[in-house]
Amino acid sequence: MRRILASLLVLGLLAPAPAVAHDSENIAVARRIVFPKLQDGRSVLAVDLHTHSVFSDGSVWPDVRVEEAKRDGLFALAVSEHLEYQPKAADIPHPDRNRSFAIASQAAIVKPDATGANKAPLLVVNGSEITKLAIQPGHMNAVFISDANAMLPKAGLNPVDAAREQLKTANAQGGFTFWNHPYWTSQTPNGIATLDPVHADFIKKGLLHGIEVVNGADMSDEAFRIALDNNLTILGTSDIHGLIDWDYDLANGGHRTATLVLTASETEAGVKSALRAGDTVAIYNDNLIGKKANVEAVVRATLKMEIGEAVPRSTVQGVSIINESPVDYLIENLGPNDAYDEGHVFTVKSGSTFTLLMKNVPDPAKLALNFKVLNAYVAPREYLTLQLRDVTP
Numbered sequence: 001m002r003r004i005l006a007s008l009l010v011l012g013l014l015a016p017a018p019a020v021a022h023d024s025e026n027i028a029v030a031r032r033i034v035f036p037k038l039q040d041g042r043s044v045l046a047v048d049l050h051t052h053s054v055f056s057d058g059s060v061w062p063d064v065r066v067e068e069a070k071r072d073g074l075f076a077l078a079v080s081e082h083l084e085y086q087p088k089a090a091d092i093p094h095p096d097r098n099r100s101f102a103i104a105s106q107a108a109i110v111k112p113d114a115t116g117a118n119k120a121p122l123l124v125v126n127g128s129e130i131t132k133l134a135i136q137p138g139h140m141n142a143v144f145i146s147d148a149n150a151m152l153p154k155a156g157l158n159p160v161d162a163a164r165e166q167l168k169t170a171n172a173q174g175g176f177t178f179w180n181h182p183y184w185t186s187q188t189p190n191g192i193a194t195l196d197p198v199h200a201d202f203i204k205k206g207l208l209h210g211i212e213v214v215n216g217a218d219m220s221d222e223a224f225r226i227a228l229d230n231n232l233t234i235l236g237t238s239d240i241h242g243l244i245d246w247d248y249d250l251a252n253g254g255h256r257t258a259t260l261v262l263t264a265s266e267t268e269a270g271v272k273s274a275l276r277a278g279d280t281v282a283i284y285n286d287n288l289i290g291k292k293a294n295v296e297a298v299v300r301a302t303l304k305m306e307i308g309e310a311v312p313r314s315t316v317q318g319v320s321i322i323n324e325s326p327v328d329y330l331i332e333n334l335g336p337n338d339a340y341d342e343g344h345v346f347t348v349k350s351g352s353t354f355t356l357l358m359k360n361v362p363d364p365a366k367l368a369l370n371f372k373v374l375n376a377y378v379a380p381r382e383y384l385t386l387q388l389r390d391v392t393p
């Protein structure tokens, strides 16, 4: 612990960078959603599977989506234009519905002279948003599809039958599908997501694999409950139409809404199979939301405790809590030991070490603290709890 503090002190003294450059550099680093590997060796990859461009109702050319995704440290980005909603078609006619994907894919190619975020590779995924106005069946995304044109609705079918056919097409293309913003007030005036017979049937038939528990700035406990009860993959997406920089407070450590994919393979196939297996955590406003095993794996890989030194002639023991994740952790100490110099609730900032003194620790090797992580949800209104011990060998 002392070594960490000493090196921080040295860095602080030796690197008085100009304030402006230093800040923008810090923002560029802080906005990246990059997690270390899990203890079992799997990677944690950030993906955003719901975005728009001018090829439906978004405000930007698809290459802007790519640039943002690279700046945010994403592994994969899906372009998912509305199939049935084309408000810009008069200005931007595009009979080929794969154009957005083609342009984004081209923009994602790493050029030999690339600098900064553009040096990083980005997997661009083809997708489409099935867009029915009624609650049944509302909006659903199909990603990892091979041909968006084949996803266009068949004429003469009612919205439910048309959507079923579109989901079948997506599945036949090997796609991954999910229910978008199931609580959206345009379709659900009370804001409460409810599993209706149409979606229940899609799920039962294996046509619908996931659900947005978070869409942009909105989170739904009811969607979270539907996900857990029906074993649907939990997703967070930006559904960005304007600019990520407009919608998120990146300058103050914010991150875009996204999905963390826990995968053994940093490949398209690896991401797809983890999505199919439900190995995801939604990241939203510095909250982690998911099935317990997934949230716990991510937090365990990034939140650690080290024993420091005791206050002389006392059993008051210094400990360091280390946060190696890009999000701040809000922690409630459940004991059994209380802190001497802190309350029960404290924040361990992203990428930092928080030191505190614990009372009545006669044998530091046996110290085990039970923490509730107040921004890690394993069920609606239910937080992750975990026990931390010293990690140093």
Ligand SMILES: [Zn+2]
Residues within 6 Å of the ligand: 129, 139, 180, 181
């Ligand atoms: Zn939508």
Ligand SMILES: [Zn+2]
Residues within 6 Å of the ligand: 050, 051, 052, 129, 239
């Ligand atoms: Zn959308």
